[in-house]
Amino acid sequence: MLQAHNISITQGGTTLWPDLNLSIAPTERLGIFAPSGYGKTTLGRVLAGWQQPTKGRITLDNQPLPLKGYCPVQLVPQHPERTFNPARTTGAALYDVWQPGNEWLEALAIVPELLKRYPSEVSGGELARIALLRALAPKTRFLIADEITAQLDPLMQAQAWRFILQQSQQRNLGMVIISHNNALLDQVCTQVWQPKP
Numbered sequence: 001m002l003q004a005h006n007i008s009i010t011q012g013g014t015t016l017w018p019d020l021n022l023s024i025a026p027t028e029r030l031g032i033f034a035p036s037g038y039g040k041t042t043l044g045r046v047l048a049g050w051q052q053p054t055k056g057r058i059t060l061d062n063q064p065l066p067l068k069g070y071c072p073v074q075l076v077p078q079h080p081e082r083t084f085n086p087a088r089t090t091g092a093a094l095y096d097v098w099q100p101g102n103e104w105l106e107a108l109a110i111v112p113e114l115l116k117r118y119p120s121e122v123s124g125g126e127l128a129r130i131a132l133l134r135a136l137a138p139k140t141r142f143l144i145a146d147e148i149t150a151q152l153d154p155l156m157q158a159q160a161w162r163f164i165l166q167q168s169q170q171r172n173l174g175m176v177i178i179s180h181n182n183a184l185l186d187q188v189c190t191q192v193w194q195p196k197p
């Protein structure tokens with residue numbers, strides 16, 4: 001179970017998510033739909049341990065997230081280009097984490113050639129799929145997906161989500177899915193949270 005215990009995040013002079021409590025089971029996919037600037041990306045970062053909450057704590061099975069080694073809560077960020085080392089190939093960045101076989105590459109339409117290139121030499125959608133594949137390492141137990149398919153064309157979006165849902169269901173991969181696409185959230189989530197107007 002991934003949990004936020006009474007967290008608040010103060011940044012930019014505002015308190016985001018005041019006193020938020022959240023519990024996500026491995027069988028759940030929680031959608032988050034809120035206006036721009038509400039704090040969705042920040043919440044995703046906090047849930048994955050990329051940023052500390054100002055108050056409260058995040059736990060995985062009642063333990064703090066590990067400070068060292070692989071974190072079983074993985075964030076696929078809205079802008080993966082900011083998180084890849086520009087001096088290393090996309091393949092090096094992927095294989096540092098795990099060694100997916102060809103069937104994984106095919107499922108996300110990643111041509112092996114792309115893995116020999118640097119992040120600046122692949123398209124935004126290609127890099128988004130490589131970032132997703134990297135985060136789907138077998139040790140990942142919760143996936144925080146921040147607008148991960150916004151850069152894909154509709155057919156590729158559908159293919160990627162079919163694959164992600166299959167993964168989520170087969171291996172009990174709990175998810176938090178952040179999106180401005182209400183229809184998508186209704187299709188892929190087990191529940192959707194949105195602030196009251």
Ligand SMILES: Nc1ncnc2c1ncn2[C@@H]1O[C@H](COP(=O)(O)OP(=O)(O)OP(=O)(O)O)[C@@H](O)[C@H]1O
Binds near residue numbers: 040
């Ligand atoms: N590093 C930062 N320092 C100060 N304020 C920040 C920082 N990053 C984000 N903010 C502010 O925090 C608030 C929440 O930002 P966040 O990116 O989490 O919102 P969001 O709901 O994901 O927005 P969008 O839908 O536009 O991506 C915004 O008001 C933003 O300006």
